Amino acid sequence: MREFRFVLGRRALIVFLALLVATGALLGVPATTRTLAESPPPGSQETAAASADPVAADEPLLGPSGYSPLLQAGGGFVWTLVPTTSQSPSAPTARCNHAMATTPSGVLLFGGWDGSGFLNDTWLFNPITSTWGLLDTGSASPTNRGNHAMAATPSGVLLFGGQGDGGIFLNDTWLFNTATNTWGLLDTGSASPTDRCNHAMATTPSGALLFGGQDDGGIFLNDTWLFNTATNTWGLLDTGSASPSRRHSHAMAATPSGVLLFGGHGVGHGVGYLNDTWLFNTATNTWGKLELTLTITAPSARYLHAMATTPSGVLLFGGQDGSGIFNDTWLFNTGTNSWGLLDTGSASPSGRFSHAMAATLSGVLLFGGDYDTYKLNDTWLYGPPPSIVVTSPTGNERWTIGTNRDITWTSTGLNSTTLTILLARNGVDFTETITKGLSSAINIYTWTVTGPGTINAKIRVQQDATEGTSPDYFTITSALFPYIGGTTTLTTSDPWLEISGGTDTGTLWVTPLDPQYTSDPDLSQFIQETGKRSALFFDIGQEGLSGTLTIVLHFTPQVGEETFVLYLWNGTGWVSVPGTLNLANHTFTFTIDAALLLGTPFALGGDPVAMPGMNPWGLALLSLSLLGMGGWWFLRRRGVA
Numbered sequence: 001m002r003e004f005r006f007v008l009g010r011r012a013l014i015v016f017l018a019l020l021v022a023t024g025a026l027l028g029v030p031a032t033t034r035t036l037a038e039s040p041p042p043g044s045q046e047t048a049a050a051s052a053d054p055v056a057a058d059e060p061l062l063g064p065s066g067y068s069p070l071l072q073a074g075g076g077f078v079w080t081l082v083p084t085t086s087q088s089p090s091a092p093t094a095r096c097n098h099a100m101a102t103t104p105s106g107v108l109l110f111g112g113w114d115g116s117g118f119l120n121d122t123w124l125f126n127p128i129t130s131t132w133g134l135l136d137t138g139s140a141s142p143t144n145r146g147n148h149a150m151a152a153t154p155s156g157v158l159l160f161g162g163q164g165d166g167g168i169f170l171n172d173t174w175l176f177n178t179a180t181n182t183w184g185l186l187d188t189g190s191a192s193p194t195d196r197c198n199h200a201m202a203t204t205p206s207g208a209l210l211f212g213g214q215d216d217g218g219i220f221l222n223d224t225w226l227f228n229t230a231t232n233t234w235g236l237l238d239t240g241s242a243s244p245s246r247r248h249s250h251a252m253a254a255t256p257s258g259v260l261l262f263g264g265h266g267v268g269h270g271v272g273y274l275n276d277t278w279l280f281n282t283a284t285n286t287w288g289k290l291e292l293t294l295t296i297t298a299p300s301a302r303y304l305h306a307m308a309t310t311p312s313g314v315l316l317f318g319g320q321d322g323s324g325i326f327n328d329t330w331l332f333n334t335g336t337n338s339w340g341l342l343d344t345g346s347a348s349p350s351g352r353f354s355h356a357m358a359a360t361l362s363g364v365l366l367f368g369g370d371y372d373t374y375k376l377n378d379t380w381l382y383g384p385p386p387s388i389v390v391t392s393p394t395g396n397e398r399w400t401i402g403t404n405r406d407i408t409w410t411s412t413g414l415n416s417t418t419l420t421i422l423l424a425r426n427g428v429d430f431t432e433t434i435t436k437g438l439s440s441a442i443n444i445y446t447w448t449v450t451g452p453g454t455i456n457a458k459i460r461v462q463q464d465a466t467e468g469t470s471p472d473y474f475t476i477t478s479a480l481f482p483y484i485g486g487t488t489t490l491t492t493s494d495p496w497l498e499i500s501g502g503t504d505t506g507t508l509w510v511t512p513l514d515p516q517y518t519s520d521p522d523l524s525q526f527i528q529e530t531g532k533r534s535a536l537f538f539d540i541g542q543e544g545l546s547g548t549l550t551i552v553l554h555f556t557p558q559v560g561e562e563t564f565v566l567y568l569w570n571g572t573g574w575v576s577v578p579g580t581l582n583l584a585n586h587t588f589t590f591t592i593d594a595a596l597l598l599g600t601p602f603a604l605g606g607d608p609v610a611m612p613g614m615n616p617w618g619l620a621l622l623s624l625s626l627l628g629m630g631g632w633w634f635l636r637r638r639g640v641a
Helices: 014-025 522-528 617-640
Strands: 003-007 078-081 099-103 106-113 118-126 131-134 149-153 154-164 169-177 180-183 200-203 207-214 218-227 231-235 250-253 258-265 273-281 286-289 306-310 313-320 325-333 338-341 358-361 363-371 374-383 387-392 399-400 404-412 417-422 433-437 446-450 452-461 466-469 474-477 480-484 490-491 495-501 506-515 536-543 546-554 566-569 576-578 580-582 587-593 602-606
Touching: 099 154, 106 154, 106 358, 149 258, 154 207, 207 258, 218 399, 250 313, 258 313, 306 363, 313 363, 325 580, 387 452, 404 452, 404 466, 433 446, 495 506
Parallel strands: 003 602, 099 149, 099 358, 149 200, 200 250, 250 306, 306 358, 387 466, 399 474
Antiparallel strands: 003 536, 078 374, 099 106, 106 118, 118 131, 149 154, 154 169, 169 180, 200 207, 207 218, 218 231, 250 258, 258 273, 273 286, 306 313, 313 325, 325 338, 358 363, 363 374, 387 404, 404 446, 417 433, 417 452, 452 466, 452 474, 480 506, 490 495, 495 546, 506 536, 546 587, 566 576, 566 602, 580 587
């Protein structure tokens, strides 16, 4: 930060100075000197929060590591309720038995049951803005349905089967094109899974895996099918003798080792809830029941739960067992083949079943579900705690008063609908409100910069207890001045600075600063060391100039009569540059290499003559002297003295 400070003492009475010096001499107390060279460099910096690089919009999210780059191992993640905002005035209506899948642009949702009928609407959740959008998919679209399944593939989102109007069981195959936002009915040939509902699908390197479900005759199924996206065909796999038992309403998710399956409703009506864990090996096309290790417990038997892929493993939430409805959160660690119950804090989705989950760039998204007698339409995100990172200003910018500048930020997991932007001109006290009530879905605000100028400005964007602050100071400055070195004289307003000299063509800025907004951590120390108690401040700097600059300060007769010295910070200590005081013309002049104004903080102040040390007797003598002076001044004002 380029910084110019001119420190002026008030006019000192000669009698007071004489008494002060005499007091120190009389008491024989040695002066204690602490020079500016021993002072730390002014200013302190906060560290910017790191943020992960986003996945490109056109990058296929196929491998488990690509689903949620922010949801890395390490813990500390939470469930956060995603608000409805002005940019997303509506979310999907309350429903259960819907399906969701990850796309490069977000999470796709289709259909479900709202309590009175099946649905066929298509929604997309944008993880960058945390908003839902209803898609216009044209005339071709899957019919109304619920209890279907979807999975991401290299070609788009695959949808199969489900239960439609009139209780009809379906076995049609659809593909959602994420580039055109359209559905297409696929001709998969003669081989295809039979009509069914409550089956499960998951992504594989070559397409999508389907297992189980229930057919229209009430038969529970345990067949395994693979959809090949290269040929748009289904193939029934011979998985050998080992295979999960017949079931429906189970859940599956992709892992680095294959496809994980957990639980479901086994053979029999009203009984047979399962909690077995299976892994499908995509290299050998075989199932294997996992013997869980390093674990004391696993999720209890359940069905109608949901699972989603994360880089740390597979996340599971909710479900029911016929007598209870769950809201527990589990993570399956694929490295250790173990389940772990997660402590997600006080905020968590309520108990539910027949909901859906899918991975996003920010974590795992959960939507809707059923809770016995009513349907849900809340949106939750499991991932890092809510955060806001200010991306502009970040520090060292010069924002000119009266211009429009963009304040920008990124955020994750915000849990309410309003944002407030605050300004601290001293870098500490955020007392000025720039705006409030912003939608949490946006990440930019254009501000018309206001004065007074300051070198220590910071911006804070906050929502409830979540806040982000610009990591370093930026300058609010008066207008920038085009400057032609050599012959140009630049004159600023009161306090009056006259600048001339230099070579080349460039830009120079000078901003008188209001002292109450200039609280550099080193300021009080500097004033104390120079023995001054009043100050005028400037921010001054240049770009593109070289050579020698002459800077003249014109001050009023009321300004003090000290000898001034310029102090420059060289990175390790303060060095002095002498100047010339002209009391008759009320000016102070110094010359400086223009290069020193490029990024070098500096201060201009009175010569830091050490103050005499004080003991109680010296302080008493000084007090009596001051009282005597005050009485003399009072009598003089009254015309007595």
